[in-house]
Amino acid sequence: MNLTPAVSAAEPTTPAVRAGYALFILTLINLVNYLDRYIVAAALPSIQADLNINNTQSGMLGTVFIIVLMLASPLGGYLGDRVPRKMLVAGGVLMWSLATGASGLAASFVALLVARAFIGIGEAGYGAVAPSMISDLYPRSMRTRMLAFFYIAIPVGAAAGYGLGGFLSKTYSWHVAFFAGGAPGLILAIMAFFMPEPQRGAMDGPDAQTKMPFSVGLSGLAGNKAFWATTAGYTLMTFSVGGLAFWMPSYMVKTRGMTESEAGFLFGAVTAVAGLLGTVSGGWLGDKLDRKREGGGLGMSGLGLLLAAPCMFIAVNLESQVATFAVIGVAQFLIFLNSGPINAAIVNCVQPAFRAFAMGLNVLCIHLLGDAISPTLIGKIADVASLTTAIEVNAVPVLLGGVALIIGAKLFREAVPQQR
Template sequence: MSATTARDARGSDSAGYRAWVLFVLILVYTFNFIDRQIIGILQVPIKAEFGLTDLQVGLMSGFAFALFYAGIGIPVAALADKKNRVVIMTAALTIWSFFTAICGAAQNYAQLFLARLGVGVGEAGGVAPAYSLIADSFRPNQRSRALAAYSFGIPIGSAIGIILGGVLLSYLDWRAAFIIVGLAGLPLAPLLLFTVKEPERGRFDAKPVTPVGQQSTLRGLIEVLKVLARKPSFWGLSLGAACSSMMGYGLFLWVPSFLMRSFGGELASFIAFMPDALVPDNAGPLLYAAYFYGAVVLIGGIAGIWLGGMLSDKFGVERKSAYALVPAAAFALTVPFLAVAVLTPSLGLVFLAMIVPTALGLVWLGPVISAFQHLVPPHMRATASAVFLFINNLIGIGVGQPAIGLISDQLAASYGDESLRYAILTGCVFYVAAAGLMALTAPRLKNDWEGG
């Protein structure tokens, strides 16, 4: 579809073209999270084969990924604020898909750790440019919902990664699973490159776009940091989201193991109603855990993300503080439901109770990511988003996943296989911190808003 035929009389893209762009970006983001989160189920046989501790698993899946993902994301996003964002995202997609497949060739812990570093390198260029593209494709009063819809890639990709990993392990092994999902992402590269066009920056914003000219990437980053230094709400939102992500990403990694360790054979009752074609003859607790938690993530994640985007678009027009207050309320409500989910001995209640904190824990995505697009001028959006992603992922993935693993290791002597149950419960304190930071940030948003 050409850029000229996709525009209406007002110079903006047609509704059909905008829907297509959002669909492609969601599809790419879905594969981003399939490749990122499939290790949540594959880590069970990986841990057994390599003889790893929970801390080592957390470092491999979280810290190894976050180290390069967070660091490289900022210069890549600074480049995206000057150059073609679609081309940059296409390159990123190709790189992370390739390194996901390379994970399947690892013969020891060190090799797998390095391959995960490569996945992080690729995914560093996949998200911040997409935020900026969406902001330039949708008007301000539609952005929270558009960004929330984009964020559907998180629960959809995570659920597919968890379930597909479990299914592939039933027929093949963890190495084949990495290779298959990695190679599956490569055909998306030409789809993104040749059907999504680079939009004009800031075309829906009240303030004119400041030309970046030949400004160097370093100087551009410095200018963005100067602007952000005057925006306390940016740092409050970033740290609040990071605290929540310590649990959000931690749950993605550790809940399948928690289910297997604490419920084991009981999980078979959950999928008794499923068609036989979806349950191999050699199915065991690992596949049952994959179906169980995949369903929780899919149902709860989509509901929570859409709720957050809808509420912030509705109330944020009159009160900018809503972009922080909506997530604050959601985080506060997450704690009691998560406590019930991990403490109950009833597997049925675990399922129902886990859906609620999964939903509430992802409410923040639409409002917070939308707010970031309004805290800086349009030509700084990708870089500012990357600074946020640096904070969120370095703390959320890099610290959160290993922290829960470390707590589990420390509690193992006292609680045995139940140590993950209490490690997850301990992590609820991070949701409390996230709620407090969001509430404190809310009054500052009005003064930091750039308009539009």
């Protein structure tokens, strides 16, 4: 049975009512999501000194969060296909914001580890369902751009986390940085209750709005080659990017002699600018290339990763700090081209009634073999060799991820009929 959705002539061509409000709130929540994730990276040198922990233990702060997130995400996706998604979003942001604030109260490594785990539980109730909501609010012809707008929050939120974490840790303490990070989510949790709840498959034609037994959807997903190739490329990219994001500020402090606030601010600024430009460019180009050829945006994403890999390797071998940040910025621009196209490809190649679970399963995969293990592995390589060597090795998964996405683009063209 072919469970890859075909393009229907009866598909809507305009957004749903109040789609803009929902997209705005979901994007703000996503920004806070990544702000809370990366505060710990910028504050890490202060945390290490205060709690007396080594690089491997520090890496575990990133790993335990991701492990909990990935294990809880399929459940969040399963519920997202069956219960009102705005309730999952509101509950999720409330939980992780409280856990972020609780991180600031931690007086030991174990207490901080537990708080980071609860942040993962909260984010699992949100990450799997938000893209599926957006796909039901906007027609397929606009989906890559709207998802790109949603994912603009990743570089901006990460930059805010680096900047806020570095500044507050140096000016006050790392405890204060976590308190400040948790506050905005409490307001957004309330605002999420007023979002519209779109009908599943509303933007994919009347045939897509039927319910699907879980066993049937799971069977179809298991044989969906386009989904798995895209997920493989996404996983390899996530491994590398997660490790780089966690350790780059520490690299600039320990290897290049920068202060925490300088490293957090500059790396955050580069991430914000490169990520914003890359995400917007990827959304616009992705929709344009997909209109010319199915899978065009995904192919562009693969090419971006192929070009980003050597930039990551070269960056840490440059003596000039300015040159290092410039090349890292180019690498991030090429990587963030992925944000809209890769997620649009996932929701477009899966039946609407099974999208939230598919996104949850994707989250499980990209983190299980991606950034759940990369912070700790990179920390281990740094302990055995050096942080410079660890970051050099980290460019290899990006290269392999580019190959996987180019293969995924070919499989996507074979699975989804041309939209005309």
